[in-house]
Amino acid sequence: xxxxxxxxxxxxxxxxxxxxxxxxxxxxxxxxxxxxxxxxxxxxxxxxxxxxxxxxxxxxxxxxxxxxxxxxxxxxxxxxxxxxxxxxxxxxxxxxxxxxxxxxxxxxxxxxxxxxxxxxxxxxxxxxxxxxxxxxxxxxxxxxxxxxxxxxxxxxxxxxxxxxxxxxxxxxxxxxxxxxxxxxxxxxxxxxxxxxxxxxxxxxxxxxxxxxxxxxxxxxxxxxxxxxxxxxxxxxxxxxxxxxxxxxxxxxxxxxxxxxxxxxxxxxxxxxxxxxxxxxxxxxxxxxxxxxxxxxxxxxxxxxxxxxxxxxxxxxxxxxxxxxxxxxxxxxxxxxxxxxxxxxxxxxxxxxxxxxxxxxxxxxxxxxxxxxxxxxxxxxxxxxxxxxxxxxxxxxxxxxxxxxxxxxxxxxxxxxxxxxxxxxxxxxxxxxxxxxxxxxxxxxxxxxxxxxxxxxxxxxxxxxxxxxxxxxxxxxxxxxxxxxxxxxxxxxxxxxxxxxxxx
Amino acid sequence: xxxxxxxxxxxxxxxxxxxxxxxxxxxxxxxxxxxxxxxxxxxxxxxxxxxxxxxxxxxxxxxxxxxxxxxxxxxxxxxxxxxxxxxxxxxxxxxxxxxxxxxxxxxxxxxxxxxxxxxxxxxxxxxxxxxxxxxxxxxxxxxxxxxxxxxxxxxxxxxxxxxxxxxxxxxxxxxxxxxxxxxxxxxxxxxxxxxxxxxxxxxxxxxx
Numbered sequence: 001x002x003x004x005x006x007x008x009x010x011x012x013x014x015x016x017x018x019x020x021x022x023x024x025x026x027x028x029x030x031x032x033x034x035x036x037x038x039x040x041x042x043x044x045x046x047x048x049x050x051x052x053x054x055x056x057x058x059x060x061x062x063x064x065x066x067x068x069x070x071x072x073x074x075x076x077x078x079x080x081x082x083x084x085x086x087x088x089x090x091x092x093x094x095x096x097x098x099x100x101x102x103x104x105x106x107x108x109x110x111x112x113x114x115x116x117x118x119x120x121x122x123x124x125x126x127x128x129x130x131x132x133x134x135x136x137x138x139x140x141x142x143x144x145x146x147x148x149x150x151x152x153x154x155x156x157x158x159x160x161x162x163x164x165x166x167x168x169x170x171x172x173x174x175x176x177x178x179x180x181x182x183x184x185x186x187x188x189x190x191x192x193x194x195x196x197x198x199x200x201x202x203x204x205x206x207x208x209x210x211x212x213x214x215x216x217x218x219x220x221x222x223x224x225x226x227x228x229x230x231x232x233x234x235x236x237x238x239x240x241x242x243x244x245x246x247x248x249x250x251x252x253x254x255x256x257x258x259x260x261x262x263x264x265x266x267x268x269x270x271x272x273x274x275x276x277x278x279x280x281x282x283x284x285x286x287x288x289x290x291x292x293x294x295x296x297x298x299x300x301x302x303x304x305x306x307x308x309x310x311x312x313x314x315x316x317x318x319x320x321x322x323x324x325x326x327x328x329x330x331x332x333x334x335x336x337x338x339x340x341x342x343x344x345x346x347x348x349x350x351x352x353x354x355x356x357x358x359x360x361x362x363x364x365x366x367x368x369x370x371x372x373x374x375x376x377x378x379x380x381x382x383x384x385x386x387x388x389x390x391x392x393x394x395x396x397x398x399x400x401x402x403x404x405x406x407x408x409x410x411x412x413x414x415x416x417x418x419x420x421x422x423x424x425x426x427x428x429x430x431x432x433x434x435x436x437x438x439x440x441x442x443x444x445x446x447x448x449x450x451x452x453x454x455x456x457x458x459x460x461x462x463x464x465x466x467x468x469x470x471x472x473x474x475x476x477x478x479x480x481x482x483x484x485x486x487x488x489x490x491x492x493x494x495x496x497x498x499x500x501x502x503x
Numbered sequence: 504x505x506x507x508x509x510x511x512x513x514x515x516x517x518x519x520x521x522x523x524x525x526x527x528x529x530x531x532x533x534x535x536x537x538x539x540x541x542x543x544x545x546x547x548x549x550x551x552x553x554x555x556x557x558x559x560x561x562x563x564x565x566x567x568x569x570x571x572x573x574x575x576x577x578x579x580x581x582x583x584x585x586x587x588x589x590x591x592x593x594x595x596x597x598x599x600x601x602x603x604x605x606x607x608x609x610x611x612x613x614x615x616x617x618x619x620x621x622x623x624x625x626x627x628x629x630x631x632x633x634x635x636x637x638x639x640x641x642x643x644x645x646x647x648x649x650x651x652x653x654x655x656x657x658x659x660x661x662x663x664x665x666x667x668x669x670x671x672x673x674x675x676x677x678x679x680x681x682x683x684x685x686x687x688x689x690x691x692x693x694x695x696x697x698x699x700x701x702x703x704x705x706x707x708x709x710x711x
Contacts, residue, residue: 034694045699169542169580176549176573186566188556191549214645221637224629386673387683390665393645394687397661402701407657410649418642426538440569448564456562 005127008353012361017060017354020053024061025362028068029369033076035209035399038085039069039308040324047332055336056351060358062332066325067119067359070268070305071366074111078297079104079380080392082213086204086438087268087304089431090276092212094289094296101292104378109238110294111301112370114250118302119363121254122261122309127356130317130345140263142449143461147470148263149443152270154477155277156432164482167432170423174436175443177202184441185448197408204437206400210413211430213396215420217389222425237375242294245285249295250302252278257303261310267323268307269438273431275303277477309359316340316352531588539584546577637672644668656706658696662688 011017031042042065050058073084078095091111098107140148156167180191181201192198253275260271279299280286289296311323319341321327333340338348345352380388400413423430447458454460462468553570560566629637648664655663666684669675675683692711695701705711 030694031699037699045701163584165580165584169577169584172546172573172576172580173542176546176570176577179553179570179573183556183566186556188566190556190566190570191552218638218641221641222634224634386669386675387679390668390673390683391687393641393668394661394665394691397645397649398657398691398695398701398703401657401703402695402699405702407649407652407704410652410657414645414649417645421638422538426535428538444569447569451564456559456564458564 004349004353005357007350008355008357011056011350011354012060012357016054017057017358018361020057020061021064021358021362022365024064025068025071025365026369028065028070029072029075029366031065032069032072032074032084034072034402035076035082035084035213035396037399037402038073038205038325039066040328041402042066042069043325043328043332047328047335050332051335055338056354058336059329059332059351059355060362062329063355063358064362066329067305067308067362068366069325070308071112071115071370074115074301074304075108075370075377078107078111079377080213080388081216082392082396083208086208086434087272087307089208089212089269089434090272090300091297093276093431094291094293097290097292098294098297099378099381103292104381105375106238106242106294107292107297108374108377109371110242110246110297112367112374113238113243114246114253114298114302115305116363116367117247117250118254118257118305119309120360121251122258122306123356123359123363125258126309126313126359130313136262140466141464142446142453143464143467144470145263146443146446146450147461147467147474148260149270149439149446150474151470151477152274152439153435153443154474155273155280156435156478163427166427167429168478170429171432171436174433174438175440176436177207177433178204178437178440179444184445197406201441202412202437203403203409204434205403206409206412207416207437208434209396209400210416210418211420211423211434213392214413214417215424215430217392218417218421219424220385220389222421245294246298249279249283249298252282253299253302253304254306257306258310260303261307261323262313267311268304269435271303271307272300273435275299305363316344319344531592536585536588536592539581539588543578543581543585546574546579546581549574550578640672641668644672652704652706654706655708656711657703658688658691658711659706661691 012021027046028039028042031037031045032039037045043062046065047062050061053061069084070087073088074091074095077083077088077091078099081092081096083089083092095107095111098104153171156164156171178201181199182189189199253271256275256278257268257271260274261268276289276296276299279293279295280289283289283293283295283299285293285295308323308325311321311326314320315326315330317340319330319339321330330340338344338351397410397413400409401407403409420430422428423433450461451458461471550571551574553567553574556567556570557565558567558571644664644667648660651660651663654660662684665687666680669683670677670680688711691703695703
């Protein structure tokens, strides 16, 4: 392996590859910041530009766009509560709150550092474990996938706020909205009411642009607008305490993201929600989550980056895309006459190892770019909101159009914006809805496949050890807080009675 | 989820916090009840409509399974929430009735001669009523901008919306409004059209 690593280093550090890697990560950061233009769109848009390059150079640049987008999407989530894609939604919870508390620079720095930590750890994991992990991932059948999704959905308890029932209801609304269009595994068109635009379903990126970006803008106007934040420079810089709190959360997020990113289709979004949920359970500062906690930025950001890197495992070693973006990258491999799969590591060692080493270099470039620029990016919040929000609405709607190049997405984003405003106003949490909407198609597909596997008996989920363990964990995750709250309520009057005489 | 602590120089003029459920010490509002009732109706309608797609087909999960399951859950959960809110409202009323002789705490909290919290001015100097109107105008403007897309194209219609927002809603001068709209237009054209090659619709007039 050391020979291969040396070959990879030699390939990745050539001046040409370094230059294109830098161009890739810089472009990726800009694309990621624009709502709607996620990494998959960014890679697809710029694929034609790379056709004149050597295959390894082109793939290094395209991969650079991929992880550059992850950084960029985090910046817009933190600064203006406008997630670039679904895997950055969770960052709007604590990252945006940190920004509103005058700590935007620190939030951006935590985001960049935790991404970097995750990237380095997962890249080493990728180099060492690609083949065995890919093999393990292949053992995940529909029941196991269904169980993982149920566990993902159970993280709602961390997002539901004070009213768990309302949070679960919003997740159910998200699942219901995901059923619009042609059913997964069927030929029926559902809830389309004769509209051709609805046949392919509601684009979740357009919905999340509306819910978060437009909804947030309208909510700010309702609340009376935000004053420009003129934070002191020292508040914009990450502190030693931030780093101390960031590291354990980043490590937990990395582990979870790596495990989930390996599973084809499970993806970074699920990883970010689950890592946030995990922080809500085990984090030392879990009570601060939702108010601008460092852990609320570090964990989802690390898991996002870890999942993105781990999604290359099934892509490179099996030829199965681990995410939407790696599916586009898989297309790029084919364009250059390469066939990802078990033989790729043997036949193209310079390309594969050069690409893997370039991940390290690219992530280092992103850290060098983003860390000093964090306080500079944070200056965007000094722009008076009167000028900032028309610009947010402008780029949000342009981004909504660019998703599928159709005006119907504009109306979806607009409608979701109106919905998002009323949801915020009446305290209906938006994050569970997005989770339901994103996981819906995956849930339904695995549900249908599990049903077929068990000949109608969904209880086979309990007959297989892995799926049974995940399902039980999901049930416990939902029920435990309810039961604990009931126990606390029952104990409270007793304590009150005991304390009354002494009061 | 919203409503984090305010920071920065504007903290001394922090915006007014208005939430539907947030009336100090009060129960759920009518809007809360209406919103949850709408959800219940939506869930019920989805469950009934979804049944037509087939809940189970040959004993296996059908195309209507998820719509019926989620719709049914939404209907039941929302009904339970309405019942809970109704009970909470009744308890709050009973509580208010008991406290009535003492007087309304909220009214007591506002010193004589000052405006009620909802009438406080925000950082832009607007009252709650003006903010409500501003939201309606923003909704209307965005809708109008989208309706104009087939005629003047996406970039122009959204830039026009920015111009009107800054001029009418934010009451800035014409120079600031035109500059904001022009900056947005230039940014959109440069990034989306020139760099990313996105085929933005130029409308019937085909200007940009």
